[in-house]
Amino acid sequence: MGASINQIKNMLHITSLHKSYAIGDSSLHVLKGIDLSVETGEMVAIMGSSGSGKSTLLNIIGMLDEADSGTYILDGLPIDDLTEKKAAVYRNKFLGFIFQSFNLINYKSAIENVALPLYYQGLKRKKRLELARFHLGKVGLDAWAEHLPKELSGGQKQRVAIARALAANPKLLLADEPTGALDTKTSHDIMAFIQQLNDEGKTILMVTHEEDIANMCKRIVRLKDGVIIEDTPVDQVRASQYV
Amino acid sequence: MLKFLIERDTWQEVFDSFSKNKLRSVLTMVGVWWGILLLIGLLGSAKGLENSFTRLFGDFATNSVFIWGQSTAKPFKGFQKGRRVELSLSDAKKVEDNVAGVEFVVPRNQRTATLTRQLLSGSFNVAGDMPLLDKVQKKDLQHGRFINEGDMLKKRKVVVISEEIYKQLFEKDEKAIGAALTIEGVVFKVIGVFKEADVNMGPSSDVHIPFSTFQQLFSRGDKIGWIMITGQPEFDIKQIEADAKLMLKNLNTIHPEDKRAFGSFNLGDNFAKLTGFLKGMQFLTWFVGIATLIAGVFAIGNILLITVKERTKEIGVRRALGATPYEIKRQIVVEAVFLTVVAGGFGILSGGWILIALNHFFGQGDDAKIVNPSVSISVVFVALIILVVLGTLIGLIPAFRATRVKPIEALREE
Numbered sequence: 132m133g134a135s136i137n138q139i140k141n142m143l144h145i146t147s148l149h150k151s152y153a154i155g156d157s158s159l160h161v162l163k164g165i166d167l168s169v170e171t172g173e174m175v176a177i178m179g180s181s182g183s184g185k186s187t188l189l190n191i192i193g194m195l196d197e198a199d200s201g202t203y204i205l206d207g208l209p210i211d212d213l214t215e216k217k218a219a220v221y222r223n224k225f226l227g228f229i230f231q232s233f234n235l236i237n238y239k240s241a242i243e244n245v246a247l248p249l250y251y252q253g254l255k256r257k258k259r260l261e262l263a264r265f266h267l268g269k270v271g272l273d274a275w276a277e278h279l280p281k282e283l284s285g286g287q288k289q290r291v292a293i294a295r296a297l298a299a300n301p302k303l304l305l306a307d308e309p310t311g312a313l314d315t316k317t318s319h320d321i322m323a324f325i326q327q328l329n330d331e332g333k334t335i336l337m338v339t340h341e342e343d344i345a346n347m348c349k350r351i352v353r354l355k356d357g358v359i360i361e362d363t364p365v366d367q368v369r370a371s372q373y374v
Numbered sequence: 375m376l377k378f379l380i381e382r383d384t385w386q387e388v389f390d391s392f393s394k395n396k397l398r399s400v401l402t403m404v405g406v407w408w409g410i411l412l413l414i415g416l417l418g419s420a421k422g423l424e425n426s427f428t429r430l431f432g433d434f435a436t437n438s439v440f441i442w443g444q445s446t447a448k449p450f451k452g453f454q455k456g457r458r459v460e461l462s463l464s465d466a467k468k469v470e471d472n473v474a475g476v477e478f479v480v481p482r483n484q485r486t487a488t489l490t491r492q493l494l495s496g497s498f499n500v501a502g503d504m505p506l507l508d509k510v511q512k513k514d515l516q517h518g519r520f521i522n523e524g525d526m527l528k529k530r531k532v533v534v535i536s537e538e539i540y541k542q543l544f545e546k547d548e549k550a551i552g553a554a555l556t557i558e559g560v561v562f563k564v565i566g567v568f569k570e571a572d573v574n575m576g577p578s579s580d581v582h583i584p585f586s587t588f589q590q591l592f593s594r595g596d597k598i599g600w601i602m603i604t605g606q607p608e609f610d611i612k613q614i615e616a617d618a619k620l621m622l623k624n625l626n627t628i629h630p631e632d633k634r635a636f637g638s639f640n641l642g643d644n645f646a647k648l649t650g651f652l653k654g655m656q657f658l659t660w661f662v663g664i665a666t667l668i669a670g671v672f673a674i675g676n677i678l679l680i681t682v683k684e685r686t687k688e689i690g691v692r693r694a695l696g697a698t699p700y701e702i703k704r705q706i707v708v709e710a711v712f713l714t715v716v717a718g719g720f721g722i723l724s725g726g727w728i729l730i731a732l733n734h735f736f737g738q739g740d741d742a743k744i745v746n747p748s749v750s751i752s753v754v755f756v757a758l759i760i761l762v763v764l765g766t767l768i769g770l771i772p773a774f775r776a777t778r779v780k781p782i783e784a785l786r787e788e
Contacts, residue, residue, distance in 0.1 A: 193694070195694060195781050195782040215698070215777070219693060219697060219698040220698065222693075222695070228694050234691045234694075234785065236688055238394035243390075247692070248695040251692075251695060251701065252696065256382060
């Protein structure tokens with residue numbers, strides 16, 4: 132397969148992606164041929180009603196799930212024949228995850244949580260904690276390093292989660308409803324921070340169903356019944372103006 | 375793998391997950407702790423009992439049989455039944471030379487005689503013994519010595535007495551060695567005082583004089599009261615007894631089927647029953663201990679399975695962050711092994727304390743029923759290896775379970 136100049140520049144290149152789930156005897160066709168390219172430095176919101184396939188798409192991009200057919204190239208690297216081990220290594224090296232429910236490990240302190248991906252990279256403890264502290268500082272939580280998640284507010288937890296996603300210096304940041312569990316003010320706070328990361332050059336892919344959050348990205352991809360129905364650039368609304 | 379085991383992070387992870395579930399971890403460990411405690415406690419006690427028996431039988435040739443003459447129960451070759459049977463020295467010699475597996479044959483004469491010392495006197499069982507007796511039935515001499523070859527050859531008038539006799543005929547703290555004692559009017563010199571055995575191991579006597587002196591004093595000639603036969607360790611003492619009896623019947627013209635002509639006490643047989651009982655008890659101990667241990671390890675596996683189920687989401691997060699299935703499994707197995715080994719270690723320690731307590735309360739003094747209750751290091755080692763192996767095996771079940779769930783499903787779980 133001859134890759135064009137365009138594809139090489141792309142952070143993400145997906146062509147005719149299909150995915151269906153077996154439900155009993157019948158099967159549910161969730162993704163019906165998705166073509167999507169994301170360039171380095173983009174900030175894309177994936178929107179759609181529930182059941183549109185947006186989460187499935189994000190999971191496939193996040194290598195948490197595998198497509199039935201189609202191609203997926205991440206920063207020039209074809210993602211196929213994923214074994215669990217290979218997927219784990221790719222996730223660790225290339226991707227940062229931000230979840231709606233934060234998914235912090237509740238018996239580990241903030242800094243230990245941030246250091247976890249680095250543990251799986253095989254870094255020495257000292258180096259790990261050093262890097263983790265740096266990233267915690269970046270999200271403004273160095274004073275909270277030794278606190279357990281239950282001692283943090285929702286916004287703080289999401290910041291820790293963002294620091295954790297950033298810790299391994301991933302190529303691509305994947306966010307699944309990052310503001311879904313937060314109030315409006317905190318949401319804007321978090322979005323302002325994510326925008327800042329994007330300004331610094333991080334490529335960000337985000338699933339959301341909130342229009343105002345989507346408008347804070349640079350491009351909106353709308354899904355309906357497993358196909359892309361709209362793919363438009365937006366005039367980015369800066370979250371910082373609400374903060 | 376070794377590097378993984380010595381890394382601080384590995385243990386940090388283990389301790390984190392335990393400190394999160396303190397109560398559960400402790401409860402889990404109780405099963406294994408209890409199993410090992412039972413195993414060590416029971417094995418140690420069994421060993422203590424065995425030791426106390428060994429001490430009782432200690433200086434005694436246990437592979438031995440005593441035979442003495444009684445009277446015939448069947449007429450044979452012209453002899454009427456009811457004839458008195460007496461063994462002779464030549465009988466003893468022939469048994470020693472011809473019966474397979476015989477180590478020693480120790481002849482002995484015995485009768486009741488009056489002992490007198492100054493104004494005190496009493497009637498006691500006096501035995502004429504060979505020096506060899508001391509080899510097969512070691513006398514616990516408190517003072518002096520036992521009869522020797524010189525006494526035998528010169529038919530010396532010397533006597534070895536038990537502590538009981540000493541107490542009856544001597545004043546407290548009076549020196550016995552060298553003192554004079556009269557047996558049936560003949561003056562003997564005391565050369566040794568011995569302590570009686572704790573258990574009855576066949577015919578015994580309180581007063582020992584040289585065999586040759588006895589022969590002369592009581593005009594026994596060639597006749598002897600009874601013989602003690604000790605067998606070589608690899609021979610069956612029951613077979614030796616049967617062979618010796620048959621031979622003795624033959625020598626004394628007695629019907630081969632005559633069951634009354636010779637009486638006997640087979641110490642080896644009795645001892646074998648006792649050791650058999652001890653072996654049985656040890657087997658039972660191992661069985662109970664290991665069964666309890668396995669139950670305990672299963673409890674750990676069970677709890678880990680529940681823990682893994684509860685931690686599905688956490689495991690999902692870890693995998694999203696880049697943990698490989700192998701890393702997840704490894705961590706769970708290490709947790710399982712760690713739990714079993716720590717619980718087992720405590721079990722070994724507390725088992726040891728129990729043995730110390732047993733020794734303290736029941737193991738003191740000469741008549742202790744449990745002597746030095748202990749388990750060997752190799753047993754402890756074997757128990758630890760069993761723990762590690764079982765811990766690993768049982769940890770594999772939840773480990774595989776943990777990685778069977780796809781990370782995406784694990785993350786979805788609330």
